[in-house]
Amino acid sequence: MTTDVILSLLWRSFWETVWMTGASGLLSLIIGLPLGLALVVTSRGGIAEQLTINGILAALVNGFRAVPFVILLIALIPLTRLIVGTSLGTTAAIVPLTIAAIPYYARIAEVSLREVDRGLIDAVRAMGGNRWTIIREVLVPEAMPGIVAGFTVTLVTLIGASAMAGTIGGGGLGDLAIRYGYQRFETSVMIAVVVVLIILVCGMQWLGDRLATRLDRR
Template identity: 50%
Template structure:
């Protein structure tokens, strides 16, 4: 029980909280690198977009929809051979980053797409009238104007990944979910499970507060 060895429990929580941060934020970064270009392409290639290409738009949209269709518990198992090929193992904290990133990338793509679609069409038309190139419109108009909404979307992505990382404990992924599964469930130490749940709630609330604060600052700018 946690009360019988508080120092050991504290060290365990510190280690696994660090693992959770590591998994979630590296996965978020990779998902942004993959998902942001896809989201931008989905917007500019749609009907009436600045680089209309309906075939490419349909293909990318289908890929994104397929990627979002897999429950994470199934995805993490299905990707084990791919994870083993890249990382060398399918078990552990670092290995979990692969399925987390792949699960989050389609979500990020849709977040970026919906955020950019909120940009006032008049601003885009004004940029086109001034002779801006498609690249300049993307970098200087679409992304800056949508940044507040993008920040909120990325915040939601991080929160979802915290939940996914907890499920990764089922396959020895490490993090707070690993405490809940390995110690709370398998060893019947429900005090550890309760503390884990409280920490996850605090972590989610903290991330949401930070995301909201940044988004408000970006919106004022």
């Protein structure tokens, strides 16, 4: 296989991985962060304590997190077909990636939100602040560095999961490594994919760490 062909395949697969990771990451942020907030505010001693709702949400999150991604990938094939019309391809892989990432990120966001100083919450309450004021002015801003750092970890995890999605035709760098590097014994392709994945992960982690540091109020 010529260098030009390898570079062309790498370029296409790289953007497929970016699309899968970016789309599923954005959806996990949009859904996972409110879910993490709900877990915190409805917990015992929370600003909107509802232990029954908290128990249900926690059970759902733990249930999905307990299922290995490979099994979830296969189990969600009917749902993927229902949503996007096919179970193959880059867009189809976004469905199981998103469903796997939402509970994962929700727990990370929950941990960051629980670390917010209780004294700040009590101070806003004493000044007459309602629940939404506490969430908007205290919980989210104070936990933002952890939220960003957790989102970065989620994106890095999604890159690995997207490579795993290549085992069932999900496209991206994982698919390229399996079809050409493994099945066709193209060692150069396998090495190139590994190098690109390392660069992608390191670059994403560096950007996330820098942003989290800038948002840290301490």
